[in-house]
Amino acid sequence: MPQKRRYTNRRPVRRRSSKKNNTTFILLAIVAVFVISFFGYRRYVQYRSETQVEMVQQERNQFVKKIAPYAVELGKEYGVLPSITIAQAILESDWGTSSLASQYNNYFGIKGDDPSNTKVLQTKEYTNGQWITINGRFRVYSDFRESMKDHTKLLVNGTTWNPQQYKQVLQSKDYIEAAVALQSDGYATDPGYTTKIIRIIQKYNLKKYDQGIK
Template identity: 45%
Template sequence: MARKRKRRKKWTNFLFKRGHIRWLNLVVLILIIALAGYSVDQLHQLRERQQIVHRQANAKKLFIKQIAPESQTMMKEHNVLASITMAQAILESDWGSSTLAAKYYNLFGVKSSSTTNSQVLNTKEYENGSWIVIHGRFQVYSSWSASIQAHTMLMVNGTTDDQAKYANVIKATNYTDAAKALQEAGYATDPNYASKLIKVIQTYHLNKYDQVN
């Protein structure tokens, strides 16, 4: 029993004599400072991410607010659901941030065969099971409202080779049917176009803009 006490005493003396306790305190202090610095950095990064998310949310709300009135006006006049027009504008223009939308006011990726009042830009097309980048000539508009009006008239008048191309979009009484009609008519090459439109409408409750007094 006496030897065990002696060993414990020697181990205790080893820790506390000759400045060992000072080194231990220093190591602990360094660890605390390092962890504190790490925590502050993490908090700073978290605040930055929250600010980015907040700015993006505000930008989306503003975009919806900007395109809603004209979309509703076109719905009243031509029966193209506002939710569909708005969801298409969101998808096609990436919330109005694409070069085509921000600089040339083309919200829907409408192409042009004319060399006047148009611009050549890169775009993605879905062909043979994969996405490819191509050069396309796109229509230039004077405003987002003008782009929405032209898009609505495309739904109403169809194309030169098929005037009834989007007839089922106009006939649709709900956004689900309208989205499917757009895809069936071949509006976009994306095979998931209808489901993406529906998801955008549901996520941002765009169907409320279909209810006009």
């Protein structure tokens, strides 16, 4: 007797679209690339910043090493604290990078009158409670040591109108007292000059060069 065919009520199996899977994979890949790139870029920026800071620090250390020995030599001969000389050179010349320092070896903004050994440049001075830009005639030196010695002699011999002008600076027993004396004796017009000098000396440990001077 012939058998009846059995029919099942099975539904056909639907296959998942591979297109959706590919889209998800691509999105995940894009996100991964973005994350890696973002953190890689941040690391690169950080590395570059750290490298620049290190380079600046090395240049500043080299500047101090360049002028410190002669500052000590002048200190022993004339009694001016080397830390004061070095700090003033740093502040006045912007670590030897100013035009006056890099082109004319004038590390202290020393002015002159003789056109044969001076150069007219713009400078800022603090007058009547505000900073103004003026033209000044500044000394030109063949070597930075000439500038340092001229600066030391200025403190020792004073000005043409007052030979004792920087007497308190010379009599100071430490860099703090000397920095205060520079301001009170009228060396600079900047009202924050004393604070800046003290901060530079402390930050770069310039006090160590004063040993045996006083």
